[in-house]
Amino acid sequence: MADPxxxxxFAALSEYxxxxxxxxxxxxxxxxxxxxxxxxxYLENLKTTIQACRKYHVKQVPRxxxxxxxxxxxxxxxx
Amino acid sequence: MTxxxxxxxxxxxxxxxxxxxxxxxxxxxxxxxVYAFGMKVCGHPEDAxxxxxxxxxxxxxxxxxxxxxxxxxxxxxKVAKTQCLMSRRKSKFAPAQxxxxxxxxxxxxVGSPAAPKSWAITPEEVVLHRESRERLERAVLAxxxxxxxxxxxxDMEQLDTREVAEVMEISEDxxxxxxxxxxxxxxxxxxKYFSKxxxxxx
Numbered sequence: 325m326a327d328p329x330x331x332x333x334f335a336a337l338s339e340y341x342x343x344x345x346x347x348x349x350x351x352x353x354x355x356x357x358x359x360x361x362x363x364x365x366y367l368e369n370l371k372t373t374i375q376a377c378r379k380y381h382v383k384q385v386p387r388x389x390x391x392x393x394x395x396x397x398x399x400x401x402x403x
Numbered sequence: 404m405t406x407x408x409x410x411x412x413x414x415x416x417x418x419x420x421x422x423x424x425x426x427x428x429x430x431x432x433x434x435x436x437v438y439a440f441g442m443k444v445c446g447h448p449e450d451a452x453x454x455x456x457x458x459x460x461x462x463x464x465x466x467x468x469x470x471x472x473x474x475x476x477x478x479x480x481k482v483a484k485t486q487c488l489m490s491r492r493k494s495k496f497a498p499a500q501x502x503x504x505x506x507x508x509x510x511x512x513v514g515s516p517a518a519p520k521s522w523a524i525t526p527e528e529v530v531l532h533r534e535s536r537e538r539l540e541r542a543v544l545a546x547x548x549x550x551x552x553x554x555x556x557x558d559m560e561q562l563d564t565r566e567v568a569e570v571m572e573i574s575e576d577x578x579x580x581x582x583x584x585x586x587x588x589x590x591x592x593x594x595k596y597f598s599k600x601x602x603x604x605x
Contacts, residue, residue, distance in 0.1 A: 334508055338583035342564075364568055365510065365519040365592075374552035375526035375592040376539055377558035386448075388430050396430050396465035401422050402467075 329356055333363055339372055408560050411436045411479065415472040433459060437483050443555045446544045454486040478560070480570045485554055500547055502584040507591060513586035522597045523605040535596065546585050553578055554585035 333356050339345040340353055343344045388396075410432055417429035435457050441451030461482050469475040509519060509576075529535045543551060549571075556567045557578070567582075568575045 331508065335504060335583070338586055339579065344564075344579070346425065354536055362509075362519050365521045367595060368521045370517060370586060370590045372524070372526050372529065373593055374558055374586060376529035376587070377543075377554065378561065379526050379530045380536075380539060380559055381530075382442045382445075385435045385438050388434035388451060388459065391432055391461045392456055392463075395460050396418065396433075397426065398464075399463035399466045400418055400426065 330363055331358060333357070333360075334366070337367055341367075341371060341374065350353075408436065408476065408562060411476045412472045415475045415479070417474060418466060419475070430459075433462070433479075434545070439557070440480070440483050440560065441487055443543065443559055444484075444548075444552060445490045446540065447490070450490040453490070454483055456544055457486050459484045477566060477569050480556065480560070480566075481572075482488070484556075484570060487552075488548065502547065502588055504584060506586075507584060507587045509591070520601075521593065522593075524597065529593070535593070538593055538596045539589070542589040546588055547593065548586070550581050550585040553581040554589065557582050558586070 333353050336349060337352060338344055340350060345353065357367065414429040414432040414436070417425050418433075434455055438451050438455040441454030442448065445451055445454065453470065457587055458479065462479060469478060482536075524535065529539060543554065545552065552571060556562050556570055557564070562570065564575050564578050567578045571578065573581075
């Protein structure tokens with residue numbers, strides 16, 4: 325990323341994707357993306373990464389131990 | 404309205420209301436949420452089980468101390484985070500270092516063969532295919548813990564920035580800074596995998 329504009333854009337990509345970037349900066353970023361294929365591809369792949377994280381779930385979960393179950397049930401009864 | 408992990412908050416509502424109905428389901432739901440959080444952070448089933456056990460036993464002692472389910476959920480993540488930080492097994496991937504944005508920046512030029520191309524894979528496919536799913540898990544575990552925790556809380560547990568700041572006891576600006584670096588790191592790790600696969604295909 326030799327271009328200083330690419331560097332500036334790179335630092336702001338998460339804020340842009342989270343909707344936290346001020347409108348003025350969004351416009352600058354979008355203008356840049358129109359003419360910079362590598363930055364656009366970088367952004368798209370970052371978006372895929374974030375969405376994959378959101379869709380990631382741990383598959384196997386053991387049942388709660390007897391200790392956990394009795395501690396929580398006792399706490400509820402005491403209330 | 405802030406968006407705390409809905410599963411956790413709903414289960415805590417049921418526990419706090421104290422009614423007998425759905426109690427078992429609420430306990431299983433909390434076990435599931437805290438165990439899964441432990442697995443994402445520690446990457447080891449025994450550490451995740453320790454995290455779930457310690458955190459939920461402490462929850463039983465503190466159930467009455469919190470006015471609402473949201474405050475309790477923040478507290479629960481805080482306790483689970485501390486348990487994970489004390490885990491006995493160190494990640495074999497993670498270096499204990501800070502991530503610099505300059506070092507994470509790709510060295511691409513427009514038109515060069517090294518310039519990134521869009522991946523031919525959807526987010527659903529990343530988590531469905533065994534190999535790419537494992538790559539994602541390894542990339543997250545390779546993050547230094549302060550970054551890993553922020554990424555897991557924000558992007559996997561889907562807490563908002565303010566809630567992550569509360570759980571981590573850091574400012575919202577620091578959350579945003581760590582989150583961006585963590586996402587870029589994971590993205591770059593996945594890029595290595597996908598471009599290697601692409602090269603093998605062509």
